[in-house]
Amino acid sequence: MLDLLPVLGEQVFAERSLNAFMAQGRARCGDVRARITELLTDERHRRGVEAALHPLAGVRLHRPFEVGDYVDFYASENHAANVGRLFRPGGEALMPNWKHLPVGYHGRSGTVVVSGTPVLRPLGQRPGEGAPTFGPSRRLDFEAEVGFVIGAGSTVPIGVGAFADHVFGAFLVNDWSARDIQAWESRPLGPFLGKSFATSISPWIVPLEALEQARTAMPPQDPRPLPYLTGPGNTGFDLALEIRLNGQVVSCPPFSGMYWTPAQMLAHMTVNGARTRTGDFFASGTVSGPVREQRGCLLELSWGGAEPLTLGGSVRSFLEDGDEVVITATAPAADGARIGFGEVTGRILPGPPGRVVGPTRPSAGGPRGLGSRSW
Amino acid sequence: MLDLLPVLGEQVFAERSLNAFMAQGRARCGDVRARITELLTDERHRRGVEAALHPLAGVRLHRPFEVGDYVDFYASENHAANVGRLFRPGGEALMPNWKHLPVGYHGRSGTVVVSGTPVLRPLGQRPGEGAPTFGPSRRLDFEAEVGFVIGAGSTVPIGVGAFADHVFGAFLVNDWSARDIQAWESRPLGPFLGKSFATSISPWIVPLEALEQARTAMPPQDPRPLPYLTGPGNTGFDLALEIRLNGQVVSCPPFSGMYWTPAQMLAHMTVNGARTRTGDFFASGTVSGPVREQRGCLLELSWGGAEPLTLGGSVRSFLEDGDEVVITATAPAADGARIGFGEVTGRILPGPPGRVVGPTRPSAGGPRGLGSRSW
Numbered sequence: 001m002l003d004l005l006p007v008l009g010e011q012v013f014a015e016r017s018l019n020a021f022m023a024q025g026r027a028r029c030g031d032v033r034a035r036i037t038e039l040l041t042d043e044r045h046r047r048g049v050e051a052a053l054h055p056l057a058g059v060r061l062h063r064p065f066e067v068g069d070y071v072d073f074y075a076s077e078n079h080a081a082n083v084g085r086l087f088r089p090g091g092e093a094l095m096p097n098w099k100h101l102p103v104g105y106h107g108r109s110g111t112v113v114v115s116g117t118p119v120l121r122p123l124g125q126r127p128g129e130g131a132p133t134f135g136p137s138r139r140l141d142f143e144a145e146v147g148f149v150i151g152a153g154s155t156v157p158i159g160v161g162a163f164a165d166h167v168f169g170a171f172l173v174n175d176w177s178a179r180d181i182q183a184w185e186s187r188p189l190g191p192f193l194g195k196s197f198a199t200s201i202s203p204w205i206v207p208l209e210a211l212e213q214a215r216t217a218m219p220p221q222d223p224r225p226l227p228y229l230t231g232p233g234n235t236g237f238d239l240a241l242e243i244r245l246n247g248q249v250v251s252c253p254p255f256s257g258m259y260w261t262p263a264q265m266l267a268h269m270t271v272n273g274a275r276t277r278t279g280d281f282f283a284s285g286t287v288s289g290p291v292r293e294q295r296g297c298l299l300e301l302s303w304g305g306a307e308p309l310t311l312g313g314s315v316r317s318f319l320e321d322g323d324e325v326v327i328t329a330t331a332p333a334a335d336g337a338r339i340g341f342g343e344v345t346g347r348i349l350p351g352p353p354g355r356v357v358g359p360t361r362p363s364a365g366g367p368r369g370l371g372s373r374s375w
Numbered sequence: 376m377l378d379l380l381p382v383l384g385e386q387v388f389a390e391r392s393l394n395a396f397m398a399q400g401r402a403r404c405g406d407v408r409a410r411i412t413e414l415l416t417d418e419r420h421r422r423g424v425e426a427a428l429h430p431l432a433g434v435r436l437h438r439p440f441e442v443g444d445y446v447d448f449y450a451s452e453n454h455a456a457n458v459g460r461l462f463r464p465g466g467e468a469l470m471p472n473w474k475h476l477p478v479g480y481h482g483r484s485g486t487v488v489v490s491g492t493p494v495l496r497p498l499g500q501r502p503g504e505g506a507p508t509f510g511p512s513r514r515l516d517f518e519a520e521v522g523f524v525i526g527a528g529s530t531v532p533i534g535v536g537a538f539a540d541h542v543f544g545a546f547l548v549n550d551w552s553a554r555d556i557q558a559w560e561s562r563p564l565g566p567f568l569g570k571s572f573a574t575s576i577s578p579w580i581v582p583l584e585a586l587e588q589a590r591t592a593m594p595p596q597d598p599r600p601l602p603y604l605t606g607p608g609n610t611g612f613d614l615a616l617e618i619r620l621n622g623q624v625v626s627c628p629p630f631s632g633m634y635w636t637p638a639q640m641l642a643h644m645t646v647n648g649a650r651t652r653t654g655d656f657f658a659s660g661t662v663s664g665p666v667r668e669q670r671g672c673l674l675e676l677s678w679g680g681a682e683p684l685t686l687g688g689s690v691r692s693f694l695e696d697g698d699e700v701v702i703t704a705t706a707p708a709a710d711g712a713r714i715g716f717g718e719v720t721g722r723i724l725p726g727p728p729g730r731v732v733g734p735t736r737p738s739a740g741g742p743r744g745l746g747s748r749s750w
Contacts, residue, residue: 272498
């Protein structure tokens with residue numbers, strides 16, 4: 001890992017997050033990237049750079065930016081159609097609006113955590129016979145997604161052609177989901193506590209410029225989107241995701257098959273006049289391909305629990321305590337090379353039995369108390 | 376207005392927002408409130424205090440705190456039932472989950488603006504025959520709500536009995552809503568662009584301690600809520616709201632009639648383990664009473680446009696450009712006095728015709744350009 005402060009000598013690289021640097025905008029990011037490339041590849045700089053290099057094993061990676069608003073989309077047709085079939089059997093797989101706009105909602109930015117942070121199984125209301133029951137989620141799931149963070153914010157809508165002027169880079173997201181809590185709470189205002197307990201992000205942001213070779217034809221869209229969702233630069237990105245559960249590869253979702261492009265998501269998110277700030281990010285929603293081995297969450301992989309996965313000597317419909325999920329991705333680069341996205345990992349821990357819910361229990365309730373939770 | 380910096384001489388009152396002060400917690404807030412009361416009521420301090428007093432007409436009020444996460448609830452049974460009847464005629468007015476939990480969702484914190492900020496009519500996709508159309512919202516609405524901001528954050532769930540340890544105070548919220556955009560986009564993930572263009576808040580935060588006289592019996596709840604939604608200190612608040620549209624009172628919603636209490640909202644919001652931070656806030660959702668003159672939004676007041684309001688010489692189903700909405704509230708205090716909440720106001724401006732949606736149009740498009748938008 002290269003420590004930029006001593007080699008570039010600028011205050012923005014002494015900050016605890018990337019926000020100040022990201023806010024400097026596209027041209028500045030390109031200049032710094034070129035300079036780093038030169039430093040790392042030109043033999044003349046070797047001596048000066050070596051002192052600023054740290055073995056990855058010896059550093060602790062932090063959340064890379066301060067999160068403003070977090071928006072989660074639902075942009076994979078395969079995912080949306082699978083979920084539609086599972087939740088509305090007999091009905092239309094997609095809602096009537098789905099092919100006219102990228103459906104999305106706001107998530108909780110205060111519980112966005114860096115890869116490696118343990119995820120405590122959330123408590124909540126679960127659907128029951130007649131009345132709900134309360135307790136730990138029994139249908140805890142991951143969602144493999146790709147996120148895009150805003151560098152230079154905007155007070156005006158960001159058209160698809162202005163995407164690269166405002167998006168600093170891309171990273172991996174695991175949008176942990178408690179399917180039972182989510183199913184019960186979501187009507188009519190959407191997901192809330194089924195998602196808000198934790199969202200994990202990878203610590204590395206891949207600058208958008210590094211993804212030029214990954215740009216790919218946008219998918220066929222029918223009906224033709226409204227004009228504000230069209231324009232030059234509106235491409236997909238050919239990222240290859242991989243999901244491992246307890247070390248075993250369970251899915252390889254292709255990002256190139258997403259129905260809506262990231263530029264369309266951002267154009268839609270801002271067309272109503274909503275401003276964007278440095279550190280705002282949006283995620284794609286679960287990335288799922290057309291075949292089972294490309295589905296991006298357990299809800300789809302186990303078909304709502306009806307077709308459990310075989311995992312080593314055991315089976316899984318949903319996540320059990322102790323399970324670890326690792327999502328990685330690569331993208332094509334120049335000369336046949338591939339760029340790595342690092343990884344976003346998380347291990348499920350049981351929710352604490354003595355969780356504090358009022359002032360009558362003064363402390364965090366035993367060794368598993370939430371007081372030691374690391375956000 | 377009292378300038379606290381010279382009279383209390385502490386750095387937290389030199390900050391641009393209340394966050395640093397709010398983070399100091401309940402006891403500290405009580406101490407400062409007692410000291411201010413003494414300064415303003417004890418004749419001996421008169422000379423020292425007078426220099427720190429500024430006429431309200433001569434100051435510009437700012438957004439009182441930096442917003443972390445913003446959660447909007449849906450806690451008025453009258454409102455939820457009216458909306459249910461309007462959107463699902465013939466069906467059950469309330470969803471099956473509604474009486475088991477306070478339904479809520481995350482809103483956009485980056486577009487929370489202080490009272491007085493003009494509100495530009497949002498553009499977006501509106502329901503159409505077969506396909507949606509694009510343009511300015513034709514069903515722009517206000518929603519009169521009460522907000523509660525977190526002072527001391529928590530990494531553990533905040534039970535109903537711990538409400539007063541974590542909530543700094545209350546204020547007024549206008550959750551502007553574009554009903555046509557909202558209706559089309561909301562399935563299945565809830566409101567998004569129909570709300571995210573602007574949410575206005577009042578510049579004064581009423582400390583929770585000042586509302587002790589306003590505490591009132593909590594409403595009858597049937598079925599009995601789950602244990603995590605019960606406990607001591609779980610009361611309603613007897614706030615009297617008033618909504619004026621272009622100077623004419625159109626509604627007087629009573630906050631005392633809300634089904635879910637603010638303490639229940641906070642307990643629910645955190646029971647899954649979601650941490651809270653200083654500056655996070657939650658709003659009640661539209662406050663509506665049982666009769667027409669107590670409905671908290673135009674959607675209900677005009678019954679979806681079927682029963683327009685008479686307003687001076689004109690009629691209104693939804694907001695027109697130039698309309699001004701003013702929401703005020705008072706609460707009972709000691710000795711029969713009433714505490715004022717100040718007001719949250721906003722005037723609707725037309726969305727700019729030359730709104731920028733891509734790099735091909737270089738600037739903000741004429742005199743109404745968004746570039747001058749004041750966030």
